[in-house]
Amino acid sequence: MAIFYILLLFMIIAAIIAIETKNLLSSVICIGALGFGASLMFLFLRAPDIAITQIVVEVLGLIILIRATISRDLTFITGDKEFFGTVISVVIIFVIFLAGVKVFETLPDFGTAIFTEAPDAASQTYISKGLHDTGAANIVASVILDYRAYDTLGEATVLFTSIIGATVILRKKAKKLLEDPE
C-alpha cells in the first residue's frame, strides 16, 4: 500500500506545480506527470487496459496537442481577486469537501475489488463465461466489442460527430493557409 501513498504524493505535487507555474508548456508537462502517476496506479491495481489508454491519451495526446497548437507561451492570468468571489469559492469547496468525506466513508478500502463482495454481479458472468462466449482472451475486449458493443458504437458516433463539427468550423481557414503557406 505504501506505493500508492508515494504515487499520491507525487501526483499532488505535480498538480500544485501545474497550477502555480507561469509557463504554459511546463504546466502541461506537469499534467502529463500527473497522468503518468494515475497510469502507474491503474497498473498496480491490475487494470493494464485502462493504464495504456490513460498514458496514451493524457501523456502523449495532451502534450503533443498543446505543443502543436500553441505558437508561443501566451496565457498569463493577471489581476486581483475579488473578495466576494473568493469567499464564495472557499465556501463551495468546503461544502464539497464535507460531502466528499461523507461519501468516502461508505466506500470499501482502496484497492479492493468491489465486485468480489457481490457474487451475483454482472462482472462475474463476464469473467466466467467471456472466453467461452466470445473466444477473446482479453476480457476487456470481449466486453467492449461483444457484450457491450452497442456502447462502443455510440462512443464512435459521438467521436465522429464532434470531428465533423470541428472540421466544418476550422476547415475554411486551414484550406486558405494550405494554399498560401505563410
Place this chain on the structure above:
Amino acid sequence: MKGMTIIVKTVSSWIKVLIVLFGIYIILFGHLTPGGGFAGGVILASSYLLLMLAFGREFVQKDLPLALDSKLDCLGALLFAMIAVLGLVLCDKIFFANFLYQKYLPGQPFNLISAGTIPFSNIAIGLKVGASLFLVIFLLSTFRRDTSA
C-alpha cells in the same frame, strides 16, 4: 513552419517506424493482450503528429493529405457499422452478433485468429480514432497559427 533542427529530424524519422509498429501491434493483438483499437489509434496518430512537429506541416501534408485522412476516418466508422449490420443479417437478426465466432470461423482461443469479429472491430476503431485525432489536431494547429499570427 519550417520544422526543428537536424537532430530532431533524424531521431524522429527513426523513432516513427517503431511507434507505427507498436500501434499496429496494439491494435492487432487487442483481443489477446491489453490495449485495443482506441489506444492503438491514438499511438498511430501521435506518430504522425511527431512527424508534423519535427518536419513541419507541409511534409506531413504531402504524406497524408487531409482528403485522404477524412476518407480514412469515414472508412473506419463505416467498417464498424458494417460489422454490426452483418451480425444483424447473417446471425439470427441480432445487432452486433459475433457471427464469425458463432458460425464461420471459431478459431482457437489465445491464437491471433480467434474471437470472430473482435479483431476486425479493433481495426475499424483504430483506423477511425487515429485518423480523426490526427485530423482534429492538424486543423487546430493551422487554425491557431492563423489567428495568432
